[in-house]
Amino acid sequence: MSNKSLESQEDIPYTSDKTPIYRSACWFHHRFLRGKFLTKPLHILRFRLIITGWGYLPLLNLNNMPIADRLKLIGRFLKIDWNVMHAHRPMEITIICRTISEHGQAGKDEIFIEAGCWKGGSSAKFSIICKIFGYKLHIYDSFEGIEEMSPDQIDGATDYSGMFSETKELVEYNLRTYGEASVCSLHKGWFIKTLASKPVRKPIMVVYIDCDFPKGTEEVLKGTLLSLLPDGVIFSQDYFIKPVRRLLHNPETWQRFGRAMPDIRYEFHHLASIRFEKSVDQ
Numbered sequence: 001m002s003n004k005s006l007e008s009q010e011d012i013p014y015t016s017d018k019t020p021i022y023r024s025a026c027w028f029h030h031r032f033l034r035g036k037f038l039t040k041p042l043h044i045l046r047f048r049l050i051i052t053g054w055g056y057l058p059l060l061n062l063n064n065m066p067i068a069d070r071l072k073l074i075g076r077f078l079k080i081d082w083n084v085m086h087a088h089r090p091m092e093i094t095i096i097c098r099t100i101s102e103h104g105q106a107g108k109d110e111i112f113i114e115a116g117c118w119k120g121g122s123s124a125k126f127s128i129i130c131k132i133f134g135y136k137l138h139i140y141d142s143f144e145g146i147e148e149m150s151p152d153q154i155d156g157a158t159d160y161s162g163m164f165s166e167t168k169e170l171v172e173y174n175l176r177t178y179g180e181a182s183v184c185s186l187h188k189g190w191f192i193k194t195l196a197s198k199p200v201r202k203p204i205m206v207v208y209i210d211c212d213f214p215k216g217t218e219e220v221l222k223g224t225l226l227s228l229l230p231d232g233v234i235f236s237q238d239y240f241i242k243p244v245r246r247l248l249h250n251p252e253t254w255q256r257f258g259r260a261m262p263d264i265r266y267e268f269h270h271l272a273s274i275r276f277e278k279s280v281d282q
């Protein structure tokens with residue numbers, strides 16, 4: 001990569017949108033609650049739900065779904081948030097659900113890929129929307145946490161090595177208890193051994209990447225780009241991580257896979273969407 005392109009990528013804009021209400025609540029939380037009343041991570045997430053839960057409201061406008069089902073969907077998502085530790089915000093899930101609902105019912109064999117599930121909080125939510133719209137959900141994870149990151153992969157960002165480790169059994173339990181286990185398949189192993197070695201053959205509507213570093217992101221792209229539908233969407237939940245932004249905004253990344261530079265759009269908090277322009281014959 002030329003120095004010029006590297007330099008320009010240093011400036012990829014990213015500002016996590018933290019509203020004044022959110023900032024005030026964080027201040028209140030750190031000053032008065034954390035360590036005194038909120039001692040457990042799940043309790044902190046439950047408190048945060050008071051400020052972030054509004055992010056499900058746009059689900060009331062979802063296409064292709066009766067209103068009673070939309071209300072039920074929000075109820076089920078809130079139940080997951082209350083009971084399962086997770087690493088995403090309601091609005092991020094809403095944006096992905098909207099993409100699925102705008103596409104409508106799945107075509108033959110169409111699937112949704114989640115790469116990086118931790119305890120299965122996001123997976124349980126995706127499984128519900130997949131069941132409603134007829135998709136199968138394929139979940140990939142090492143179940144050993146985030147791979148050991150070398151200093152050049154960390155590149156000034158946080159070293160997440162070994163974090164977010166959870167057992168496959170717990171994810172299966174959460175899918176059975178809160179989600180729709182019948183539409184899910186779990187694939188255990190490092191992305192380099194699973195997705196990158198055996199690219200997915202079924203038509204993919206959504207790829208959701210949440211692995212916290214660029215090497216894993218690239219391995220997931222390698223395993224999914226060939227089967228991504230023309231109107232399929234890749235979501236990166238790692239857009240807040242500078243090395244990941246640099247990977248995604250580098251045209252050479254996409255050249256390596258024989259693709260033109262996609263449209264990369266910052267969506268909300270840590271989430272960005274990646275879409276390819278449809279060619280004339282598609």
Ligand SMILES: C[S@@+](CC[C@H](N)C(=O)[O-])C[C@H]1O[C@@H](n2cnc3c(N)ncnc32)[C@H](O)[C@@H]1O
Pocket residue numbers: 085086087088115116117118119120121122140141142143144145146147163164165166189190191192210211212216
């Ligand atoms: C931040 S957590 C995912 C959080 C989850 N999506 C949620 O919203 O609650 C990242 C996950 O990626 C997995 N992971 C990271 N790097 C990986 C790799 N190279 N191969 C397989 N799994 C990986 C970790 O095991 C972990 O479960």
